[in-house]
Amino acid sequence: MADRTSLTSPRNKPLHVLFLQGPSSFYMEQVARELIAHGHRASRINLHLGDRLFWHLPANDYRGNLEGWRGYVSRFLDANAITHLFLLGDRRPHHRIAIEEARARGAEIICSELGYLRPDWLVLERDGMSTYSRMPRDPKVIRSLAQQYDPPDLTVRCTIPFWRLAMLDVAYNVSEVLSRPLYPGYRRHAIHHPFAEYVGWIRRWLLGRGEQRRSAEAFDAIRQGNAPTFVFPLQLSTDYQIRDHSPYSDMAAAAREIIGSFAAHSPPPSRLTVKVHPLDPGLTPWRRRIAEIAAHNNVADRVFCVTGGNLVSMLRHAAGCVLVNSTVGLTALQVGCPLKVMGNAIFDVPGMAFSGLLNDFWLAPPPPVNGGQEVPIVGCEA
Known part of the structure; x- marks a missing residue:
């Protein structure tokens, strides 16, 4: 690659x-x-x-x-x-x-x-x-x-x-903030202030057990019955993959379009699992935001938001994966999961990803060429 x-x-x-x-x-x-x-x-x-x-x-x-x-x-x-x-x-x-x-x-x-x-x-x-x-x-x-x-x-x-990678990141960002008088003209490229992100991480850690319980309840509900389940992995809105390589202003805009299409064109009882990015700092209340979008589209009982879980296992058992341009798409291809890309990605190639309209993907998602013939997983977001 x-x-x-x-x-x-x-x-x-x-x-x-x-x-x-x-x-x-x-x-x-x-x-x-x-x-x-x-x-x-x-x-x-x-x-x-x-x-x-x-x-x-x-x-x-x-x-x-x-x-x-x-x-x-x-x-x-x-x-x-x-x-x-x-x-x-x-x-x-x-x-x-x-x-x-x-x-x-x-x-x-x-x-x-x-x-x-x-x-x-x-x-x-x-x-x-x-x-x-x-x-x-x-x-x-x-x-x-x-x-x-x-x-x-x-x-x-x-x-x-x-923990070591986190400490390096903290050292880098704290140095940038404290050195503002020495570099008065610099403005960071990220959307959120790093201290706000760190507060969000601490909050996620404190609420971790509750989030794990709610995710477990969502997985239990998903496993009931044999309804086809699609996976929608969220990305970070601050990532330039969203800001510069997609048609969306942020991930909330992508969620509104994808869930809206799922509601209008996926036949019940199919379901949609929205997976929060593992490095999301928690500044956006995704569980509540996704629930509001699903309720607005009358599919609150078919859309689930989870913060944990093994993504590789989800993709192996999924009817399909819809994403903007996350590298999760490479993992979906590796396990033979049908894939629809909504942004610009190097793996959005005919035969690998679905090249038709999103509205049609929910009805009969085709597997990638040679789908099911797995190659070793290089890695993905957990």
Whole structure:
């Protein structure tokens, strides 16, 4: 799935790679050190103290606002003969502008992203992700390319505990907040303030037992009878997969359309299980919101909202899966679950995902080509 991206330069001249924001880890610094060890150059522009926290090599600090960023990064690119731009996520406001200016000067764009494949995988692609991905959508081309590559090694190697990842995230975001006087022009790309998200997480933890009980009750109700059950996994509204690669303003808008279509076109007694994203901070009361949408469409007895449960098991037994563009779609394909994609996704390919209207999907969802012939699960949201 990952583009086998390599850093190349005409006539083997030394590269000069400009790093922008990366994950809350030392991954990008480690890449930079390897480049330097092989005779190349690496530069970095920090936008706030959180960026500096995970970069101990020489770097430049940009303290201005977004309006002045284009001029600053343009001058930096011209003065340093940058050959490659390396960044995490291609749709952050600062990154969009930097990509435009770097591409205009002939520099290669290397985008990294977390979550395409789970766990263990950090995907690299040239130019961009999802809508802007170079991944082909032609089934014949995909089959031809697959024959040229060895099967991926799916051995799980990531053993970092969740608490450590959480602490790195907290350190990054707290540093950004506390350093506001030093970087007065920076505005975060996320929708919610990180402290609000942390409060939401604490609240979810405190209410965890009650949520587990309500989810268990929902699963008991779903298991009664043999009614076909569809799965609708929610995504994070702050994710650029929703904000930039889908027709929806947020997940609530997607839920209204999908549940409305289910109510109007799925024959009773079929059911719809709405699965809350495992990293949702709890700032949106999804259980109540989904119940209100279902009641408005007169399907309150056929729509269930759960916060837990094994998603792989749900998909194995589901009549179909409807999603915006979550990477859960890859897991659905792996277990042979019929899939309908409502946004832009690299796996929305004829023969893999249903290419017809959503209203028709509920009636006779076709399995993906070779559906049922499982390949090992790379990973998905729990």
